Amino acid sequence: xxxxxxxxxxxxxxxxxxxxxxxxxEKNKGKKVGIxxxxxxxxxxxxxxxxxxxxxENSAKILGVDLRSNLDMADxxxxxxxxxxxxxxxxxxKYQPDIVLCNAPDDRHPDHGRSxxxxxxxxxxxxxxxxxxxxxxxxxxxxxxxxxxxxxxxQYFTPSFVIDISEVIDTKIEAIKxxxxxxxxxxxxxxxxxxxxxxxxFLESVINRSKxxxxxxxxxxxxxxxxxxxxxxxxxxxxxxxxT
Numbered sequence: 001x002x003x004x005x006x007x008x009x010x011x012x013x014x015x016x017x018x019x020x021x022x023x024x025x026e027k028n029k030g031k032k033v034g035i036x037x038x039x040x041x042x043x044x045x046x047x048x049x050x051x052x053x054x055x056x057e058n059s060a061k062i063l064g065v066d067l068r069s070n071l072d073m074a075d076x077x078x079x080x081x082x083x084x085x086x087x088x089x090x091x092x093x094k095y096q097p098d099i100v101l102c103n104a105p106d107d108r109h110p111d112h113g114r115s116x117x118x119x120x121x122x123x124x125x126x127x128x129x130x131x132x133x134x135x136x137x138x139x140x141x142x143x144x145x146x147x148x149x150x151x152x153x154x155q156y157f158t159p160s161f162v163i164d165i166s167e168v169i170d171t172k173i174e175a176i177k178x179x180x181x182x183x184x185x186x187x188x189x190x191x192x193x194x195x196x197x198x199x200x201x202f203l204e205s206v207i208n209r210s211k212x213x214x215x216x217x218x219x220x221x222x223x224x225x226x227x228x229x230x231x232x233x234x235x236x237x238x239x240x241x242x243x244t
Contacts, residue, residue, distance in 0.1 A: 023035075
């Protein structure tokens with residue numbers, strides 16, 4: 001199965017918080033989209049690796065993605081090395097995505113920036129013919145995505161461009177809330193430790209940021225992406241009307 005867009009997140013829920021709206025927009029346009037989680041988030045304060053796996057599966061159903069898989073790297077201790085690069089290269093060559101989304105280039109959580117570099121490096125190496133990888137016993141053909149974009153997480157970055165997600169914002173929030181152990185539940189019997197992301201204010205900040213990006217282009221909600229590569233347009237028709 002060839003994918004049009006493949007989003008990588010180092011922890012389950014990274015995608016939901018940062019670029020789930022974009023995946024929903026692309027899916028609604030008939031594109032094939034997938035999610036790869038690098039780790040199981042097993043070192044997270046709240047929940048367990050098992051509960052987060054169940055939550056990731058539930059979120060994937062809400063988003064309607066064509067694929068969600070986990071590479072089972074070590075949470076917090078994974079390295080940008082040949083072993084992990086080859087895992088990602090194998091995935092890229094198997095699903096041949098045109099667009100790759102990955103973690104923020106720098107962020108509050110050190111895993112995020114390290115993951116971003118790992119995916120970007122693997123995306124480049126995936127196009128080198130002398131690096132051999134196999135899907136089972138079958139030798140894979142080389143594949144280099146056309147674009148690798150970073151989504152924006154806790155730390156603020158000025159995006160290279162933003163995408164209108166106004167029509168799918170409710171589904172995005174529903175997908176985030178599928179991670180019941182991680183975010184504010186409102187349940188009086190919630191005995192899990194309070195964390196930075198489990199407060200009601202954190203989810204409000206996610207929504208407010210989408211409003212801020214949306215306001216910049218005259219829509220209700222948007223998500224931003226960062227590109228190191230110059231973005232080109234076929235014509236002015238690709239631009240949406242900015243009413244501000």
